[in-house]
Amino acid sequence: MSVSPSSSAQTARLAVAARLREIMLDAGLQGQELAALCGWNGAKTSRIINAKTAPSDKDIRAWCTACGADGQAEDLIAASRAVDSMYVEWRRLTRTGLRRLQESVVPLYERTRHFRAYSSRVVPGVLQTEAYATALLATVADFRRTPDDVAEAVTARLARSRIIRTGNHRFAILVEEGVLYYRLGSAETMAEQLTHLLSAMSLPAVSLGVIPFTAERSMWPTETFNVFDDVQANVELLSAQVTVTSPSELALYVQAFDRFKDLAVHGTRARALISRAIDSLS
Numbered sequence: 001m002s003v004s005p006s007s008s009a010q011t012a013r014l015a016v017a018a019r020l021r022e023i024m025l026d027a028g029l030q031g032q033e034l035a036a037l038c039g040w041n042g043a044k045t046s047r048i049i050n051a052k053t054a055p056s057d058k059d060i061r062a063w064c065t066a067c068g069a070d071g072q073a074e075d076l077i078a079a080s081r082a083v084d085s086m087y088v089e090w091r092r093l094t095r096t097g098l099r100r101l102q103e104s105v106v107p108l109y110e111r112t113r114h115f116r117a118y119s120s121r122v123v124p125g126v127l128q129t130e131a132y133a134t135a136l137l138a139t140v141a142d143f144r145r146t147p148d149d150v151a152e153a154v155t156a157r158l159a160r161s162r163i164i165r166t167g168n169h170r171f172a173i174l175v176e177e178g179v180l181y182y183r184l185g186s187a188e189t190m191a192e193q194l195t196h197l198l199s200a201m202s203l204p205a206v207s208l209g210v211i212p213f214t215a216e217r218s219m220w221p222t223e224t225f226n227v228f229d230d231v232q233a234n235v236e237l238l239s240a241q242v243t244v245t246s247p248s249e250l251a252l253y254v255q256a257f258d259r260f261k262d263l264a265v266h267g268t269r270a271r272a273l274i275s276r277a278i279d280s281l282s
Contacts, residue, residue, distance in 0.1 A: 009086035010051070011246055016080050017051040019072075020063055024049075027067035037066035055080060089240045094146040098137055098153035102160060108228055109163050113170065116227040116257050120176045122184065123193060124226075126161045127173065127200050127208070132193040133157050135185030164205055174209045174260045176221055180277035187281045194278045198271060209264030210273045219259035227253055 024034050024045075031049065035042040039062075047053035048063075055063070057077050064073040093101050109115070117124045122136055133154045141150050164171055183190055201208050224236045233244040233253040244250055265273065 009083055009242070012079070012083045012086060013051045013054065016055075016076060016083065017049055019076060019079075020055070020060070021049045023064065023067045023069045023072060027069065029067060034063065034066055038062045054083070057081075086243045086245070087240055088243075090144055093241060094140075094144055097147040097149035098141060099149045099156050102153050102156035106160050109160060110167070112228040112231075113168060114229050115169060115171045116254075117171070117173045117225075118222070118257055118260050119174070119179055119224045120221040121179065121224055122182065123175065123179060123197065124173055125157055126164050126171060127197060127206075128157065128161065129189075129193045129196045130154060130158060131185055131189040135189055139184065164200070164203060169205055170207075171205055172207045172209075172257075172261070174211060174257070174264050176211050177213045177273055177277075180210070180274060181280070191278055191281050194274050194281075197274055201267075201271065207266065208270060209261060209266045210270045211260060211263045212265060212273060215263045217263065219256060219263065222256060225253055225256075227257060230254070 024031070027034075029037075031045040032042045035045045038045075038059075044053065048055050048059065057080075060076050060080060061070075061073045064070050064076070115126075117126075123132060125133070128136070134150060137150045137153050137157070140146070141148060141153075163169060180194060185193075197208065200206050225233050227233045227250070230250065231245070233250055235242040235244060235253075244253060264270070
């Protein structure tokens with residue numbers, strides 16, 4: 001199974017380009033004729049049709065006007081703008097700091113009923129303690145050179161995390177055993193975080209599984225991802241956040257999650273792995 005995390009965005013770009021091409025052909029125009037009517041170089045038309053250049057709002061309006069299809073312009077503009085939200089570099093998302101990013105996803109969390117998270121790197125946000133979140137977000141801010149609003153971002157993240165104790169939500173969370181050992185902050189910070197995981201396991205809305213180092217793999221460790229109901233998946237790359245909405249791609253992430261779930265241990269066995277990690281800190 002192979003997933004290209006940015007292919008949903010490319011598929012959406014191609015869909016917009018294909019629709020523009022259809023509008024041009026329905027109007028009985030060729031690329032050079034459309035370019036002349038729009039007042040631009042013919043090469044630009046070719047780049048737009050082949051999804052090599054993203055059309056601006058102005059380009060789409062000019063295109064539709066030239067083809068006598070003004071009524072389709074706004075829908076196409078909306079579709080084109082949606083592509084931009086599918087693959088977004090972190091530097092764009094965090095240019096004003098980390099707090100707004102934490103707050104921006106609150107509506108998504110609130111409307112999600114079935115939340116699935118897989119992490120091979122860090123404790124998922126909804127289960128982070130204040131000290132652990134501070135250590136993690138400070139590292140993120142330093143690496144990405146964002147404005148220093150770590151304290152405010154941590155407050156926003158903890159406020160968002162209260163959702164695991166309220167409302168009609170289910171959280172199925174899987175972590176690789178390595179997450180229990182990757183040191184973020186002091187030994188005391190890690191001990192507190194791991195102890196918090198033991199407590200969180202008793203929450204009615206939370207199912208926490210740990211994939212042991214010794215598990216015979218039927219699925220290799222992948223990038224961290226979250227699945228929100230059966231509507232979208234958010235994938236965390238080093239450079240960007242990818243939003244997956246294509247049904248075929250979304251199904252791959254659900255399939256991957258199910259395989260990870262089969263590898264994970266829960267209940268007493270998961271507690272034993274977490275307790276062993278706590279003991280390793282002393």
